[in-house]
Amino acid sequence: MTEPRRAVPPWWPAYEILAMGLGLGLLAVLCLIWMPISLLIHLTVPQRIAQPLGRRAIALGFRVYLWLLERLCLCRFDLAALDALREEHPLIVAANHPSLLDAVMIVSRLPEAVCVMKASLMDNILFGAAARLARYIRNDAPLKMILDARDNLTQGAHLLIFPEGSRTRRFPVDRCLPSVGLISARAGVPIQTVLIACSTPYLGRDWPLFRRPQLPLTFSLRLGRRFNPPTDLATFARDLESSFRDSLSTTPQGIPA
Numbered sequence: 637m638t639e640p641r642r643a644v645p646p647w648w649p650a651y652e653i654l655a656m657g658l659g660l661g662l663l664a665v666l667c668l669i670w671m672p673i674s675l676l677i678h679l680t681v682p683q684r685i686a687q688p689l690g691r692r693a694i695a696l697g698f699r700v701y702l703w704l705l706e707r708l709c710l711c712r713f714d715l716a717a718l719d720a721l722r723e724e725h726p727l728i729v730a731a732n733h734p735s736l737l738d739a740v741m742i743v744s745r746l747p748e749a750v751c752v753m754k755a756s757l758m759d760n761i762l763f764g765a766a767a768r769l770a771r772y773i774r775n776d777a778p779l780k781m782i783l784d785a786r787d788n789l790t791q792g793a794h795l796l797i798f799p800e801g802s803r804t805r806r807f808p809v810d811r812c813l814p815s816v817g818l819i820s821a822r823a824g825v826p827i828q829t830v831l832i833a834c835s836t837p838y839l840g841r842d843w844p845l846f847r848r849p850q851l852p853l854t855f856s857l858r859l860g861r862r863f864n865p866p867t868d869l870a871t872f873a874r875d876l877e878s879s880f881r882d883s884l885s886t887t888p889q890g891i892p893a
């Protein structure tokens with residue numbers, strides 16, 4: 637559980653609302669700037685050039701966005717642990733999923749990452765063009781998702797996937813799906829877990845989009861256990877969930893249930 641909030645001045649809720657609007661607006665602006673550029677690149681540039689360009693552009697854009705949140709919206713991000721993974725690839729990066737900001741934080745530090753994304757986000761007008769340029773992977777066709785993930789790993793990518801399948805509802809972690817183990821087994825690539833802790837479950841599954849945050853908002857990411865490609869998928873899924881649960885229960889900066 638988080639510590640009780642200290643006394644704040646009467647105008648503080650208004651500032652939190654302003655910071656929320658500014659944070660959401662900044663992301664929309666960055667996406668709108670990149671959308672026509674990514675569409676043009678997608679139509680005119682060969683895939684072998686466009687794909688890595690698209691992924692690095694997303695990483696850079698996310699890094700700029702997090703920098704703006706730190707400077708303007710009283711957010712703090714401790715992401716340095718991810719830098720140790722930058723030269724380790726191919727690698728599956730499996731993280732718990734408390735917030736909509738999780739992929740933003742991880743991709744900002746791993747410029748060669750490819751994400752497994754919800755189909756609705758791939759079709760979203762703000763995110764879809766950039767995601768298609770980067771050849772992110774849709775999750776609505778399980779067999780194709782697994783084959784595309786394997787192909788990307790064969791090419792040396794970081795594969796970012798959230799084993800819970802959606803944002804966490806029952807903290808510290810929901811049931812883990814076996815798909816990440818199947819991808820690892822098919823590709824022969826290990827799985828590195830990433831543990832995400834935050835001061836509040838802002839933009840979590842049960843946090844409405846326009847509910848104001850509780851500032852300052854802090855996120856801390858650290859590396860967890862690394863798993864070799866599994867042979868027993870059901871046992872692996874249970875072990876993965878237990879690893880997240882045990883590690884997150886001892887995280888200094890916990891997430892409220």
